[in-house]
Amino acid sequence: MELDQYFNEIIYNVNNEISSYVKGDIKQLYDASIYLLNAGGKRLRPLFLVSIADLLKGDRKRAYKAAAAVEILHNFTLIHDDIMDEDTLRRGIPTVHVKWGIPLAILAGDLLHAKAFQALGDALKGLDAEKIYSGIAEFSNSVIIIAEGQAMDMEFENRENVSEEEYIEMIKKKTAQLFACSAYLGGLVSNANNSELELLKNFGINIGISFQIMDDILGLTADEKELGKPVYSDIREGKKTILVIHALQNANEEQKRIIMEGLGSKDSEKIKKAGDIIKSLSLDYAYSKAKYYLDHAFENLNKIHGEEIAGKALNYLVRFTVERRK
Template identity: 65%
Template sequence: MQTELDSYFNSIIENVNLEIRKFVRSDIKTLEEASLHLFSAGGKRLRPLVLVSSSDLIGGDRQRAYKAAASVEILHTFTLVHDDIMDRDYLRRGLPTVHVKWGEPMAILAGDYLHAKAFEVLNESLKGLDAETFYKAFSLFVKSIEIISEGQAMDMMFENRDDVTEDEYIEMIKKKTAMLFSCSAGLGAIINKANDEVIENLLQYGLNLGISFQIVDDILGIIADEKELGKPVYSDIREGKKTILVIKTLREAKESERKIILSVLGNKDAKKDELEKVAEIIREYSLKYAYDLAEKYSDLAIRNLSKIPVSNETAEKALKYLAQFTIKRRK
């Protein structure tokens, strides 16, 4: 089955990459280079895989899906460029971040350019569809950007709090990360005029997959090495991110351990050995709990999938695999 899925995924990625390169062009070469920088670093293209597989699942139009998938990946990359500026990260996918290589002003412009390009490509993907379908797709895309912005704001505000609850964390990652997975799956259905029940189940599939993905991303931030991760190790601890691992540990650790964590969490000048000590405490209290929680949401995503009539069995296998992959990945 893996060979079948590898071939299936590679075909999607190649075609989506072609669409991205076709649209992300500029007469200003520096702007074009800065805008394309993170695409050239690779990336898993998970959101395009979700969108095209969702479209295939219901027997959809591949060419239209490739464009819609490119629009989602361009939007995602815009958020990464601006996130890296906000978080002062110097590495992304193993390469210098856009603001490190070209400076903050050009990085902000590259993000703005990608934001506009995402709408241009989405518009092309919807060409020829009826007004109601166009409205549904555009509304979902716009709403997703609003919700992602809210999630990013919550994430930043949580850095200044030590009392963030698990429910607040789940709400934040639903908005910041899971919403674009949900948008991807939902668009795959909408652009092919699926009924409301199918659209809703795919939206929920994407949402649950995205929650699982972000929990594992937070886990990798304290167990992966920098080469695997492609970004600075322990950066979440240094920035004071209130991940599920931190929340669980602060809730259950001894007072002496809490003091150690709180003295390092959010300390931009923390030394490597201090960060490693905090990561060790966090792993002890929360690693299994976080993995179990990620698995719960992965299972929910697969359950959402089981409610949808299948037109393409390879696409169904692909979507199940993507839900399971989120909890098995190492980077």
């Protein structure tokens, strides 16, 4: 109950900050921009950021603005990702480009990109120049790294042989970097020292990798209602997830043929057959990898001591990334 109240208060305040930035007179543009942000989402990155700020007795007002910046940036990437992947559902509702068309969806993403920097600027305003520079540099660098990760993900779809090391590097960039940036900013607005900031970034990377592996697992195991998007969409898009990579490395010739026929196919029967084989060969392995990175995240977190409620919150959030159902 205590943690419920704690998380609800953070989400309420971060949502208010987001609403204060993503509003304007051009109705259609702002409707499209706020659409996914209003459709729910776990707000995991803001929860991590504000909890870390609390752990280090930081300024909540700054933390809320930084958290809004991160969540706005995250939703910019989702809008553009959905266009690239031709996904029709997100959070159980039609994607932005399905509802408003691709041109306006691109524009809405661009707007959110700029609004994220606007919110970050307000979060850092009044800090010393070195801290302001560090915050903007980390945030800007995150946008670059996420774009690199997305490009790698797309390139992998056209390759038969992707190694597990390449996959980890890709999700480190595409997914984990924004978790690392969130953890870093939570520390930065709370006067964390350099060694704490380094620990926080490593914590974010490990959480992000574990989170993405779980996302890949849920893409094969959750039902469509839980997931909020089509099941097996990763297989339909030909994505080389850790489950696909491990399955291809351990499949016999017949299984390999079925997997390769399903990857990137539009035939639901072929996709399902491929999915069943991938699950049988890779689920246990993928869970063990998610746990490996989760354990490393706990190691990073346990080296930072601070407020008890925030410590409890962070421990809960770390466990949630692996135990969630959607």
